Amino acid sequence: MTLKNILIIIRQAPYSSLLPAAALDVLLTAAAFEQPITLLFMGEGVQHLLSAQNSTGSGMKNISKALPSLELYEVDQVFMEKDALANRKLENEKLVLQVESLSLNQIADAIEKADQVFNF
Amino acid sequence: MTLKNILIIIRQAPYSSLLPAAALDVLLTAAAFEQPITLLFMGEGVQHLLSAQNSTGSGMKNISKALPSLELYEVDQVFMEKDALANRKLENEKLVLQVESLSLNQIADAIEKADQVFNF
Amino acid sequence: MTLHLINKSPAKSSALNECLSVLEASNNSSSAILLIEDAVYSALKHPANMALHEKIKKLASPCYLLKEDLLMRGLHAELVEGFTIVDYAGFVQLSLDFKKVQSWS
Amino acid sequence: MTLHLINKSPAKSSALNECLSVLEASNNSSSAILLIEDAVYSALKHPANMALHEKIKKLASPCYLLKEDLLMRGLHAELVEGFTIVDYAGFVQLSLDFKKVQSWS
Amino acid sequence: MQSFTLVVFGAPDSQSSSTALNYAKAVLKAGHHIYRLFFYQDGVFNACSFNTPSQDEENSSVNWQTLIQEHELDAVVCVASALKRGIVNAAEAERYELAASNLRQGFEISGLGQLIDGVIQSDRVVNFLP
Amino acid sequence: MQSFTLVVFGAPDSQSSSTALNYAKAVLKAGHHIYRLFFYQDGVFNACSFNTPSQDEENSSVNWQTLIQEHELDAVVCVASALKRGIVNAAEAERYELAASNLRQGFEISGLGQLIDGVIQSDRVVNFLP
Numbered sequence: 001m002t003l004k005n006i007l008i009i010i011r012q013a014p015y016s017s018l019l020p021a022a023a024l025d026v027l028l029t030a031a032a033f034e035q036p037i038t039l040l041f042m043g044e045g046v047q048h049l050l051s052a053q054n055s056t057g058s059g060m061k062n063i064s065k066a067l068p069s070l071e072l073y074e075v076d077q078v079f080m081e082k083d084a085l086a087n088r089k090l091e092n093e094k095l096v097l098q099v100e101s102l103s104l105n106q107i108a109d110a111i112e113k114a115d116q117v118f119n120f
Numbered sequence: 121m122t123l124k125n126i127l128i129i130i131r132q133a134p135y136s137s138l139l140p141a142a143a144l145d146v147l148l149t150a151a152a153f154e155q156p157i158t159l160l161f162m163g164e165g166v167q168h169l170l171s172a173q174n175s176t177g178s179g180m181k182n183i184s185k186a187l188p189s190l191e192l193y194e195v196d197q198v199f200m201e202k203d204a205l206a207n208r209k210l211e212n213e214k215l216v217l218q219v220e221s222l223s224l225n226q227i228a229d230a231i232e233k234a235d236q237v238f239n240f
Numbered sequence: 241m242t243l244h245l246i247n248k249s250p251a252k253s254s255a256l257n258e259c260l261s262v263l264e265a266s267n268n269s270s271s272a273i274l275l276i277e278d279a280v281y282s283a284l285k286h287p288a289n290m291a292l293h294e295k296i297k298k299l300a301s302p303c304y305l306l307k308e309d310l311l312m313r314g315l316h317a318e319l320v321e322g323f324t325i326v327d328y329a330g331f332v333q334l335s336l337d338f339k340k341v342q343s344w345s
Numbered sequence: 346m347t348l349h350l351i352n353k354s355p356a357k358s359s360a361l362n363e364c365l366s367v368l369e370a371s372n373n374s375s376s377a378i379l380l381i382e383d384a385v386y387s388a389l390k391h392p393a394n395m396a397l398h399e400k401i402k403k404l405a406s407p408c409y410l411l412k413e414d415l416l417m418r419g420l421h422a423e424l425v426e427g428f429t430i431v432d433y434a435g436f437v438q439l440s441l442d443f444k445k446v447q448s449w450s
Numbered sequence: 451m452q453s454f455t456l457v458v459f460g461a462p463d464s465q466s467s468s469t470a471l472n473y474a475k476a477v478l479k480a481g482h483h484i485y486r487l488f489f490y491q492d493g494v495f496n497a498c499s500f501n502t503p504s505q506d507e508e509n510s511s512v513n514w515q516t517l518i519q520e521h522e523l524d525a526v527v528c529v530a531s532a533l534k535r536g537i538v539n540a541a542e543a544e545r546y547e548l549a550a551s552n553l554r555q556g557f558e559i560s561g562l563g564q565l566i567d568g569v570i571q572s573d574r575v576v577n578f579l580p
Numbered sequence: 581m582q583s584f585t586l587v588v589f590g591a592p593d594s595q596s597s598s599t600a601l602n603y604a605k606a607v608l609k610a611g612h613h614i615y616r617l618f619f620y621q622d623g624v625f626n627a628c629s630f631n632t633p634s635q636d637e638e639n640s641s642v643n644w645q646t647l648i649q650e651h652e653l654d655a656v657v658c659v660a661s662a663l664k665r666g667i668v669n670a671a672e673a674e675r676y677e678l679a680a681s682n683l684r685q686g687f688e689i690s691g692l693g694q695l696i697d698g699v700i701q702s703d704r705v706v707n708f709l710p
Binding site: 011012019042043103104105107108109111112114115116117119120 | 372
């Protein structure tokens with residue numbers, strides 16, 4: 001089977017849009033097809049990583065709960081944009097998983113390397 | 121019947137959202153109920169007034185076509201935010217109808233005077 | 241006498257900025273702003289929010305944040321000062337304390 | 346080798362700004378940007394767009410506007426320089442000229 | 451006791467539909483009256499009886515129905531918004547020759563006049579924009 | 581001749597659904613092949629057969645259907661997105677005990693795997709985001 005490098009970028013803030021949940025669904029399906037996958041949180045999307053999120057009683061789905069189990073699906077290429085948390089003064093918050101930071105230059109490289117980008 | 125001063129503000133750009141069309145529907149219904157109505161175009165919403173809009177073949181509804189007939193419904197309080205066209209360097213474009221400009225201070229007054237504001 | 245209700249992140253909508261411009265220009269200071277849903281991100285100390293925070297600081301009208309929407313987003317400590325936090329009961333009460341509620345999107 | 350497709354007004358999304366930041370930081374200049382739908386408002390000489398226009402001017406990559414979306418909005422003369430206008434046939438051809446299409450919202 | 455009309459613009463899985471539902475509960479809890487719920491634009495999807503979200507997701511449409519039935523609320527769905535989006539009651543299903551109605555019980559289809567009536571009759575009208 | 585997969589995220593009355601439709605026509609006009617149309621999230625509303633917009637509005641759902649049938653395109657509707665939004669085919673209507681199917685002819689319900697297959701099989705995948 002042809003392998004395609006798939007880069008999934010989550011740029012939308014939690015709860016503001018259905019796109020981040022869609023991005024995770026695409027990611028899990030691509031993983032089931034054994035495609036090489038990279039996940040990147042950019043801009044407002046980094047806020048999905050905050051572990052203090054408590055959506056109980058809100059009626060909204062909290063996708064951050066699904067992030068720690070990505071490893072089980074052998075998705076280990078998970079990154080966030082460098083400075084995106086620091087810019088928001090959120091650098092001291094606890095995160096749901098430890099991810100490596102990528103500079104804008106490294107993000108440009110990741111985009112270049114990918115065969116397909118889903119930027120949700 | 122109780123009369124309510126209704127202020128309708130269109131702030132969304134054409135084609136970007138269904139809210140401007142909804143605002144016009146609310147306006148026409150309020151007019152049918154003989155409520156006193158004011159219509160104001162603010163921010164990106166002023167772009168609805170551009171007469172050169174040509175949506176033929178796009179599949180999208182062009183609500184600017186409905187604006188000249190508002191007078192027929194006895195809606196004559198139609199305004200736009202001062203400088204909103206000039207800021208966009210659109211001050212020389214032809215408009216679908218001539219409307220008076222309101223300063224931010226006058227907009228604040230219009231909001232204060234209204235019993236209900238629909239800001240779409 | 242208006243409660244201005246804003247629900248979008250400042251990265252996604254100019255609603256808060258436009259609302260503040262109107263309130264600045266107003267002769268009347270008896271209005272308030274309530275930030276709900278993604279609008280609570282306006283309270284983050286993000287450099288992009290600095291101009292908004294300056295405007296809010298100068299404003300005579302109070303500015304509120306909805307507690308439940310902060311909790312959902314995991315936002316606690318790192319908010320700029322000058323906001324008052326209310327819950328849904330407070331949101332309903334604010335709606336009655338002012339003559340009307342105007343929503344911005 | 347990527348065509349970046351952007352469909353939101355700069356007043357509603359930081360997509361163009363973030364895309365430009367990535368392209369600025371890139372070592373590779375063989376990409377392009379195509380602005381469609383409300384993103385065509387990015388070409389208006391609005392003071393709020395000035396920083397974007399500066400970035401675009403410095404960029405090695407070309408920046409396109411979709412003709413049909415300009416016409417729909419009644420935008421003709423008053424656009425800033427430096428953009429190339431393409432129609433839907435051009436949009437399809439651009440999709441093929443680059444190795445992939447990346448959409449931003 | 452004050453009376454409220456709430457205008458719901460958001461689809462079932464949107465944040466704004468969820469905010470409106472929580473607000474409605476808080477209004478009732480504070481002892482006030484809901485004169486009318488008006489479902490407008492994508493808000494009409496809250497009145498669809500065919501929605502079957504997966505088990506790990508809330509069914510916002512059912513949550514609205516429960517609130518409406520428990521408190522006997524007047525829940526109006528905008529007819530123009532509904533028809534456009536394929537939400538029909540039995541009469542419309544027949545008129546447009548569609549196979550069935552998909553309007554959830556507890557909701558009623560009517561015109562925008564019901565929104566203006568809400569403006570005239572209630573103490574507060576709150577728009578929950580998308 | 582190159583092959584395309586288009587991912588449609590927008591509801592029938594959205595700008596992005598209309599852009600995707602115009603793009604699809606331009607792809608075909610240029611002599612290229614559409615491997616698949618994938619309707620995702622609110623895009624699944626384009627596959628609803630109950631939509632009855634007023635006469636002064638385009639029925640985008642019918643426009644898609646016409647294109648699909650004229651060119652015998654593979655038009656896949658994401659099953660999870662569709663169920664959540666109350667779009668069902670006959671088999672699902674039966675399974676969930678709903679009164680009828682409301683999937684428009686020409687569209688087929690399937691899983692996200694069809695999107696990944698599109699990524700693997702086509703030369704270009706274009707996302708028309710909401």
